[in-house]
Amino acid sequence: MEYDDMLDRAMEETPEIDGTSERFEVPDPDVRQEGNATVYENFQSTCSRLGREDDHVMKFLQNDLGTSGHIDESGRARLTGEFDADRIAASIDDYVDEFVLCSECGLPDTQLEREQGALLLRCEACGARSATSE
Numbered sequence: 161m162e163y164d165d166m167l168d169r170a171m172e173e174t175p176e177i178d179g180t181s182e183r184f185e186v187p188d189p190d191v192r193q194e195g196n197a198t199v200y201e202n203f204q205s206t207c208s209r210l211g212r213e214d215d216h217v218m219k220f221l222q223n224d225l226g227t228s229g230h231i232d233e234s235g236r237a238r239l240t241g242e243f244d245a246d247r248i249a250a251s252i253d254d255y256v257d258e259f260v261l262c263s264e265c266g267l268p269d270t271q272l273e274r275e276q277g278a279l280l281l282r283c284e285a286c287g288a289r290s291a292t293s294e
């Protein structure tokens with residue numbers, strides 16, 4: 161796997177990574193109310209930062225907030241109901257803890273993999289694989 165080789169090389173060139181020293185930076189949600197919907201303006205760039213599919217993050221947000229929603233044609237998330245930026249940020253934090261950060265080393269260099277119907281988080285940095293709740 162070429163991609164893995166590249167990552168291995170990148171890791172070797174990176175001196176002394178301490179998994180606990182640096183908190184993974186997630187963009188603050190930029191949200192506004194529109195009628196009875198909450199529009200999450202920087203949803204798409206946040207998903208890119210997380211390296212995760214928009215649809216997967218959206219599904220998590222809907223479950224976590226207990227509401228319905230969709231991604232509009234501009235890539236914004238539209239959620240039914242009123243949610244402030246702090247509430248959205250808390251949900252994204254939960255998503256990151258579960259689906260982005262490695263539970264072993266705490267680094268965000270992970271991939272989601274489906275194996276026999278279960279969604280696993282595989283860490284490129286330390287090789288750990290952990291089950292997610294999905």
Ligand SMILES: [Zn+2]
Binds near residue numbers: 262265287
């Ligand atoms: Zn790890």
